[in-house]
Structures are given as C-alpha cells and as structure tokens.
Amino acid sequence: MRHPPRLLLLLLAWTCSLQSIHPFVSSYEFTVDGSVLELDESNFDSAISAFELILVDFYAPWCGHCKRLAPELDAAAPILARLDKPIVVAKLDADKFKKFASKYEIDGIPTLKLFTRGTPVEYTGPRKADLLVRYLKKFATPDVSLLESDSAVNKFVEVAGTNFPIYIGFGLDESIISKLATKYKPKAWFSVAKGFSEEVMIAYDFDKVPALVSIHPNYNEQSIFYGPFEEEFLENFIKQSLLPLSLPINYETLKLLKDEERNIVLTIVNDETDEKSWKLFKLLKAAASANRDLIFGYVGVKQWGEFTDIFDVNKKTKLPKMVVWNRDEEYFSVLGSESLEDEDQGSQITRFLEGYREGRTEKKSISGPSFIGFINSMIGIGTVCIIVFVVAVLILIQTIGKDKEDNGPQKMHTGAKVDAACSSPMESEAYLADDKED
Secondary structure (H helix, E strand, C coil), X not given: CCHHHHHHHHHHHHHHHHHHHCCEEECCEECCCCCXXXXXXXXXXXXXXXXCEEEEEEECCCXXXXXXHHHHHHHHHHHHHCCCCCCEEEEEECCCCHHHHHCCCCCCCCEEEEEECCEEEECXXXXXXXXXXXXXXXXXXXXXEEECCHHHHHXXXXXXXXXXXXXXXXXXXXXXXXXXXXXXXXXXXXXXXXXXXXXXXXHCCCCCCCEEEEEEHHHCEEEEECCCCCHHHHHHHHHHHCCCCEEECCHHHXXXXXXXXXXXXXEEXXXXXXXXXXXXXXXXXXXXXXXCCCEEXXXXXXXXXXXXXXXXXXXXXXXXXXXXXXXXXXXXXXXXXXXXXXXXXXXXXXXXXXXXXXXXXXXXXXXXXCHHHHHCCCCCHHHHHHHHHHHHHHHHHHHHHHHHHHCCCCCCCXXXXXXXXXXXXXXXXXXXXXXXXX
C-alpha cells in the first residue's frame, strides 16, 4: 500500500513533463504557438474542427522527401501562426496510421492537405518555406477583398501573385459574388473594386461596368464577363475561367480536372517545348476562347509517354494528333481530322471541332488507366514498403551469394533506395511556375 502514492506522483510528474514539450493543452485542446502539431487518429478530428485553417502533412518517418519537407514546415509554421487569421501546421504519420490516412485519399507521401472548417483540399503549391507562406496567405484573407482605389487594385494583384487565377468585379456589388467567392476560395482570389479610374479600365481592357475580369497571371491570360450576373451564368464563367485556355496535361493538372464535367480536346505532340508546338498552342488558345464548353489540353510524348500511349500513340502515329476525351475510358477521333498537317493548322482545328460537334466521329476505348485510374495510379505507402522490402531482400541474397564467391565481406546501403521510393510520382510534374523552385 506504500507504492500507489509514489506511483501517482511519478505519473503526475510524467504528465507534466509531456505537457511542457507537447503542443497540446489537453487531449482535445490545442494551442497555436508556432510549432508543428503532431496528430494521431485519436485527436485528428478534434484538430481539424478546432481550427478554421490547418495544413496537415501526411508523412512517413523513413521517407527522404518527408525529411526534407519537415524543416520547411517548421520554418513556415510560426509565420503562419502569426497571421491575422492563423493557419496551423500539423503532421500525421501516414505509415503508422495507414487505415486512418486512407480516409483522406493519401496516395503518396508526403501529401499536404489544407483543411478549411474541416473540409480538405490538396495543397499543390510550392514547398519551400517562404513560397509556401506566400501561397497560403490567400486562405487567411477575406473571401472577397474590397478595393477602393487604383493603387488598391494594383496592390491586390501584386499580393495575389501567380499561383491562382484572380477575379476582380469592377462596379460589381459584393453580395452578387460573395457566395461563389466562398465556394471557390480554395482555387482563386476574389475582389470587388468601387473606386477606380479610366486608366484602370484601359489596363484591364474593359469598357463598361459592371464587369468581372478574370486574370491568369501565370499564363498571361485575361477574360471579361459582362453578365448576365445571375448565379448560374456567373458560376459558369468562374468555373470555365479557373483553368487556362490551353492546359498542359500532367499529374498535377489531371487532379485539377477531377471536378470538371467538360470533355477535353486533347492535342498530342512529340515535344511540348519545340517551337512548332508553341505556335500550335497559341492556335489552341484561340479555339478555346470560342469553345468554353470544352477544355483544351496538350501533352508531349517526350514529356509523358505513358499517358499518350493510352490513345494508341506509337512510333508510326502522325503527330500532332487531336482527340476528344471524356476523362474516362472513351475518346473520339474525328473522321478525316485524326492528325494535323504543318500548314494552316488553325483551319484544321476549326474543321476538327466542326466534325466533333456534327457527330462525324469514331468512338474508341483507351488502352490503359481511365482518368480516375491515372489519378489513383500513384504508388500507395503500403505498396512502396512491400516493393522496397522485396528489392532489399533480393539485393541482400545476391550480395550474400557474391560474398561467398569473393570470400570478402561487403556493405550494402539501401537508404537511398527507400528515399527515392517514398514520394509520389506527381512530385516530378509541375503545373505552377513557383513549384519548379522546389
């Protein structure tokens, strides 16, 4: 009977020591002190409910990319915590809590997800601390910013940067756009301008008000909407303007298309970077501006041959090739317009679109993963572990056999193999220019 009091004191001391180093006040009360919160399946739901904005890093301790990301998050966390509308940074061991992480569609690691009032969106921005902070600041701003001067308009565009499309409602009442601004805030900046000069009208190329201007800084694109400003028409314009007129297709941009309902006019070229391809992409932009009910995308065989293969592209295929893809398991070739000649490609694109709309098409099935298949094709954590383990065992067996032959011990280093295997394939692709700095 002498031991319980002593045991109780030890337990109390241990509990106090944990509280001194742990960011939690209690199991389900959290403090924003600028550190990265360590979450598990017992407190995760409480955390995403407790904070309006929380960025969660789904990681694994053995992952090299995760280890490199960790200090960037450590550096960003105190800056984000000091914003007028704080953004909390947290992490969850997705290897230890595999089943729990799968609820949030964690296909590769590290994966960052931003939870806004408990609703997650995948973070696709840069991962260096300073760029990450700049990217996330938009989520701590009002849903609709009020601009009352030319300088306020220019400052808003400057602060918005190049990561997201920008919408400015000139002479537009805030109440007209507020509901949609809240809905699409994870994907764009929204503002309304009341006090502005004729110089601003010239700079943003609109000649009457009200007007909603859509800007894609990364692609030097701009669109104007003059109404009608009923919600249905307004939302259609916002949705159609979220993507650039001509979209490079890669892992990241495919994920941006998950919520789209429009078919994709896909142009397949040999190499996205050559001069002929760039000239063609300009023509595609012109066609896209007149056909906003379709998405126009392009992809190079050299850039993503695995993807172009599903459209029966091989060494004998004449490129550029155009198809209309339903984002699932079917696509359409337009009879007589399967490929583009070098001369007068603008007229050929027009004939392709006319043929598609008139039904002069041949329906085909893709020869690989569907859209959802490509989205989910990134290697899962468990699969990575199994692959790495099997490879390591095979290498070990070969090494032992070689040791016996050579009668000399050899050391095997497999750490680099594990690091290389732990990241998702999408890290090799880029949609936004800032991402390339990572």
